[in-house]
Amino acid sequence: MEQLPRLAQMQCSTIGLEYVLQGGASSLGRPCLRISVRGEMQLVCQRCLAPLPVPVAVDVELELAESLREIAEADDDIDRVLASKTMDVGQLIEDEVILALPTVPRHDACVAASAAVQAGESPFGRLAVLKGGKNP
Numbered sequence: 001m002e003q004l005p006r007l008a009q010m011q012c013s014t015i016g017l018e019y020v021l022q023g024g025a026s027s028l029g030r031p032c033l034r035i036s037v038r039g040e041m042q043l044v045c046q047r048c049l050a051p052l053p054v055p056v057a058v059d060v061e062l063e064l065a066e067s068l069r070e071i072a073e074a075d076d077d078i079d080r081v082l083a084s085k086t087m088d089v090g091q092l093i094e095d096e097v098i099l100a101l102p103t104v105p106r107h108d109a110c111v112a113a114s115a116a117v118q119a120g121e122s123p124f125g126r127l128a129v130l131k132g133g134k135n136p
Helices: 006-010 068-073 089-099 111-118 123-130
Strands: 013-025 031-045 052-064 080-082
Touching: 006 089, 013 080, 013 089, 052 089, 068 080, 080 123
Parallel strands: 052 080
Antiparallel strands: 013 031, 031 052
């Protein structure tokens, strides 16, 4: 994950991501990059804080722009990236993976939370213990 520092800061981990990066021309004849990423990320569920595997499947075409002004003034839905001789491929891949991740990762049904409910434990009781009070 040292090559994907922003994902590491987001507490994401992975065994590996496979990617393909191809240069070409868009349907409008403009230079573009096609990025395809496959793999699985390990996130943290925001409900139960347990590990949450999230599959990653990204297929995107990025039109190469000559200036930031060209990107800012574009009046369409085409994704663009600033072209340069020293583009950071790792950063492009990381950008697309971050965009593909859920905003609030969570299990459909958390095992730890449902087990506590089945045991008759109140989630507020656990909160009281954490705050230093007694369990109701």
